[in-house]
Amino acid sequence: MHAEKFGVRLAVCSLADSSGRVSSDDRDGLDDAALAAAVAAKRRGEKLPPFDATTEHRDGGAHDIVVDCTASDATHLRWRGSGAHVVSANKKPFSGDASDFEALTRKRCRWESTVAAAVPAIAALRLLVAADDAPTRIAGALSGTLGFVMTGLQNGRPFSEIVAEAKALGYTEPDPRDDLGGVDVARKAVILARTAGWASDLERVAVEPLFPKELADLSVDAFMAALPTLDASFAAKAAAAKAAGGALRYAATVTPDGATVGLVTAPLDSPLGGLSGTDNMVEFHTAVYADGAPLVLRGAGAGAEATAAGVLADMLDLAENIRP
């Protein structure tokens, strides 16, 4: 498809997980059978074959793209020296040390899928910065899971029931506190801030978790069992938002001065207030997009297919520069 439409030949030269990899030094990369076997092995819960340290594997070169779809803390910086390009869906290298972000993103790098998967929020933000119309404020609903919870609250359902359903549907992490704690959203806020050109660190984002400290150390089962104790408080917050003509949203608010992540009351006729379900949304308030009419992007912000689409688009975008 890409060779025909774009004159770009994509070859998978190496596929790695935390313990091993399959590689090919062939110009055409791994063949379909080898790729299918590796994918099938991963689906069965197996690891890839251990890395054979006695074999010479070439490092990344100027025509290579290192694609990170892990949730690892390791940065891609070792690949930069070799001239390889980087495409990442992994938030951690971009929301850790500010100097890593700087070094990674200076060039030959795309990180669209770190925020809202393939929804081109990072691309739009980079275009705004390029047009000297950098935002004065960015507001976003950046968690499909928490969007689902907020829509449920808006519809008058008990918090505990919504979270249990989200867990059953696979919308939450195995431990729902990983979503409800807000740190995942905070990482995205840091990436948006840095992409806008603002200093930002995870430690300095004010995060409002959706459960009290007392529930932090329980087992998952005990946590789920304790959730009904929070229902009355969330019902009261949702009712107050409704009385004020709005709806509760779990939002990231990012400005040059800092970032906050937590509950807000969004007017029903605002883009954020009109959001429902698991969709993500980002609002960019700028000089051009002013007076309460921001640039808005909205769409599915999670899932394997959406993330793969974002990663692939990033690769093609870089390939335009790689092509001779």
Added chain:
Amino acid sequence: MHAEKFGVRLAVCSLADSSGRVSSDDRDGLDDAALAAAVAAKRRGEKLPPFDATTEHRDGGAHDIVVDCTASDATHLRWRGSGAHVVSANKKPFSGDASDFEALTRKRCRWESTVAAAVPAIAALRLLVAADDAPTRIAGALSGTLGFVMTGLQNGRPFSEIVAEAKALGYTEPDPRDDLGGVDVARKAVILARTAGWASDLERVAVEPLFPKELADLSVDAFMAALPTLDASFAAKAAAAKAAGGALRYAATVTPDGATVGLVTAPLDSPLGGLSGTDNMVEFHTAVYADGAPLVLRGAGAGAEATAAGVLADMLDLAENIRP
């Protein structure tokens, strides 16, 4: 700004209108005083100095970007042979002959501002195509003027009163029929279709104008005076949309099979139904963005500043490829 942030030095080498131009062969291009003088002359309604055919002006080269902010029918194809890049806010070269679109857009070209100004609808669509997730359907509200009219109808105001206000506010062309006729929206529909990879021609777009043929040949004053005869019909349509739980929108609907432009009833809880005022909006329905949850972009789609921002972002995007 751009030299510092992006390592890209932008120089205005030539500034032209339909009758003349000011140019500089200097590496730094026209200086600020020359640019300010040219802009001031245009603001006074004057023309640029006539083109001096005895002077050698170089043609576009591989480091040049030809920027078209006119509404001219002329294409940019003469510049392509010389290797120059093209950035266009002008819809006409892209919505005319299909072969021109093909030749123009194959490479070294950006046309973001032809649709919804700087709202990155074209960039998003190109990313979708690159990710092999081309839309099955595109729906858009692509006229701020008609958006203003639709919001007025939704609020129960008479059609004639809304159009008169839009004209007084400068939202319409001097002859409001240029907006109400829908051809401007149809051109954008053609550009979206072609960018998605679908054959499309302006002649084959089904366009629903918002005034009857009988009013087409009147003077502008007579047309404005005749508008109240349409009020009852539009009020009935708006009421029917409301009764059906929706709102009237003037939308472009584009699929691989063709494009239509005209009135639709959008559910109030859909992105299109939730739109208000002069904002533009584009929905992309794809395999990834499915089940009634399209990828949505929304924002100011007209105005000199928004268009300039889109053009500048396009230039920087191309410059990344130009840079050595």
